[in-house]
Amino acid sequence: MEKISKSVSNLRSNFNILLLAAKDSQNNVLSATEAIGDLSSINQNTQFEEIVCVSYIPKNEVINAIVKIKQASGYGGNACSKGTFEYVRFYFDYDRNGNWVDEGVTNFNAHSLGFDEDLCYNVQLKIDPDKRRCCDKKPVLPKVRAILSWNAAPPANQPNWTPYWGNVIERNVQIEPLRGFQCFFDDFVLYPKFKKIDTILKKNNLLPDFKNISIKDQVEIIKKHKIPATRFGYASAIKKINSQDATPFALPGYLNQLDFDFSNILDFLLKPKFNTTYEELTCVALNRAMTTLHGTIHLKKSAGYSGNLCQTGSKEYVAFYMDFGSGWEYMGTSSITVHNISEIPKDGLNYNAALAVDLDKKRKEWCESGKAKLKGILSWNVAPPINQPNHVAHWGDWEQCHVEVKSLPKGIIPGNLSLNIETLGSMHIDDIDQTDGLANGSDALGLSMNAEESPFDGKINFTGSLINGGSTALEYRLVITPPSSGSYNLLNHVTADKIGFSGEETLIPDADGWMPYTKFVGNYLGYFIPTQSGMHTIKIEVRNAGSATLLLTGNSTNFMAHKEAPVADVEITSGAGNCGSFKPGDVISGEYKALSEYPRVMSFVATPSPESNSGVISIDGVPGNSISYNDIVAPGKTGTWELATNNMPQCGYNIRLSVYDRTIMHSKNITRHATDIEGFCLIPK
Incomplete structure (x- = not known):
């Protein structure tokens, strides 16, 4: 655990004050914080938290990040408190051309738990990918940018934004392709309508089956990519050994066409050691909210996975173990399907294997967070044996990290239903x-x-x-x-x-x-x-x-x-009034109503832009185009507004009033609003 200097500790504990000061520096708020320090000195500081892995579950369209919490304190309070929040915003570059799509933000709350070990947390976000193609076409392999920021959410649609506390990483993922008759919709450019059909197909398990790779294709790929016998013959050899059949080893058909020396693979099997040439487990973590274990699998090669995206492919297995203080306990095994992808980026692709677990019996009373050591064992194409936490896979490796086991809800006694x-x-x-x-x-x-x-x-x-x-x-x-x-x-x-x-x-x-x-x-x-x-x-x-x-x-x-939407009403009362004509340079004025039982913010804007940009708006005699929740009380606000049109060119314009309330809509956001618009023209007289 890295030691934190006193100056960095002061910056951390006073971050909210410093952030406010930085936003309001024109009013000399900074003078009150000079003794604390300058926020610019902690740009992308990873001493407290760091995003270490990003991965994707193609079948379920879920993007994942693993965040490592690296200090025992500095997170706003213990498990009884709300703690502080770690935000992760994801951007996808679907065409790998610098055009970033904001896919949204997620978070988890971290606490000062006093543990000496780093803790690994998984966060995830379900997305609706912008692009999907048929499995026999160019694969969709977006670059993903993940931005981690402590206690301040990364702003939307700003992919180049950098956090004070946290970091930015980029990884590559693969979008699930269309297969079989699904491709009909893709070919006829009906993908938006197909999404609804696709949901029904997935729900009822009606997706087309993968095709088996042909012997000819298998042999061609092995020769072209110089895949060793220990790789392409591995699963067949393990199957033969596990069958306890003493008869001579019978080669699969395609192996007869290759220069295959069975003694080489036997030597490989007798002396197991981790091999990460083709795949590697880079991170493991626990998602507290979902109670799921996660492993990030990094694929490194374009071939060696038994088939392309239209074909069956092969499995990457991850066996999970947890140690709650009394030794390793087997939690279960998860797997994902991987394929040969000739267009794989140089730095590979990242997949996520997830496993649901029940930790209720390991949870302590409210406010008493526990911890456990988590291990994932990666094994290609052959599931690791259960209850063998020290198993060494021939193709794969293992990864470990400590995780937090959250306490029970308030008022729940351990052992009670x-x-x-x-x-x-x-x-x-x-x-x-x-x-x-x-x-x-x-x-x-x-x-x-x-x-x-x-x-x-x-x-x-x-x-x-x-x-x-x-x-x-x-x-x-x-x-x-x-x-x-x-x-x-x-x-x-x-x-x-x-x-x-x-x-x-x-x-x-x-x-x-x-x-x-x-x-x-x-x-x-x-x-x-x-x-x-x-x-x-x-x-x-x-x-x-x-x-x-x-x-x-x-x-x-x-x-x-609260069912009632806010009320917005704007009127032009000066000069020719609504829809009237004015001279450039006139001060146009009027009245407004911004009514709601739960008001949040009201704002004026003149359009179109950029023609209206030089106009200056005032509300109730004060320059500015918005009033926030703190200055509005139910049932809202009425008053006057002005627009100084100096330097605005001749044009037809609108003055728009938007009124937002504080209602949480559909469990997703606080967006309910009402607008009213009046038009006017600026023409010489």
Whole structure:
């Protein structure tokens, strides 16, 4: 663990103050921070955190990053606190020509846990790739840029932005191609419509099968790329040995056409040692939110993987082990399918193998985070034997890192059965005030959403996890109590990804709202769409599926629903008024209304740009084009505005008022707004 100097420690602990000062330097705020230091001295500082791996799961369109936390403190508080946030924003360059597409941002909260070891965290983001091609065409191999930033989210659509704390890395990934009759849609440029069909095909496991590589192609590739016998004959030899068949080794058909010396491969098998010529395991980590283990697999060659993207290919297996203090425990084995790709970039491709695990019995009480050592063993085309943590794979290697085992939710006793709602509308339950039902703080799912006394509307999602459920089949239901009527059971179908990234599953409630509990990715429980504003209550109930015995009544929480969109109204009252004509240089004035029960920000803008750029807007006599939440209270604001048109050329213009409220919409963002526009012309008179 790297030692931190006093000057760097001061910069870290006062980062928010310094960040504010840097943004407001024109008002001499910097004078108050001169004794602390200059933010420019910590550009891309990786002493506290560092993004070390980026990888992709083609089948499920999930981009992953592994972040290493490198200090025992410096993260805003212990496990009882909210800690601080580590943000990762992903950019994809699909054509590898410098045209970066912002695919979004995710985060996790880090804490000062006091551990001596580095800790490895996985974060992930599901994307909708911009490009896919048929498997027999040029593969889509984007370059991915990942930007890690502590306590300040990287701004959107700025791929060249660099963080103060954190770093930027680039890696290459492979987008899942189309196969078989899927290519019909690609050929006829119907891909946007095909996406919906593709989702149905994946959900119902109706994708075309891969083709087996022909003997002729296999031989040609082996000769062209000089693939050694220990590689192309490896799986066949292992299969023969494991069969315990004492008959002479029978070569597969294609091996008879090659100069194959079986004694060489026997010597290779008898003296195992890690070989990373073709693939290497570069990182392992735990995703706390999903309770999944992850391994980053780096492919280095264009061939040696038993088939192209239209063909079967081969498997990269990762066996995971964890040591909680009493020795290695086998957690399971995951795999991904890889292929020969002749266009592979020089620095290779990066894939992710994920495994869902149950760590409930290893979790301590609230506020007591634990740790474990994690090991992944990579083995090409032959699964590593189970319960052998020191297994040496002939093709592959192993990687280790410590991980944090998060504590149980507040109020849950170790060993007790629990199924609680943990997030509502993507916000932690603890961040929703039970008096007014409004949310505050950062979201729980890495969406970079920051609530400020925010109500909810749209599709309100609920997540929660079953703890210590054992093997008993359980059912649950969600009960809603709206503000003006009695309670009723939610009857919505619940569709989500399965944990383990193997497709979707849909739960259908019975007439009383009961559904079988199934662990989904993200622990998705259900959703509710309010039809009226006001305070609502949601609670969860659990019962034994066989006996229908109510086992417990889970937690309940209040939340405020807000259905009314904000109101925006702008009028030109000077001169010729709305749609009137003015002279360049005139000061145009008017009135406005920006109304909402939960206002966030209002802003004026003159369009089009750049013609309007020289105009100066004032609101209520103060220069500036926006007013933020801190200066607006319900039911909003009314007043006057002005636009000084000095140096604006002759043109037709609009003055646009936008009013945003603080409502969390569809569990995704805070975007609800209203606009109003009035036009005018600047012409000589």
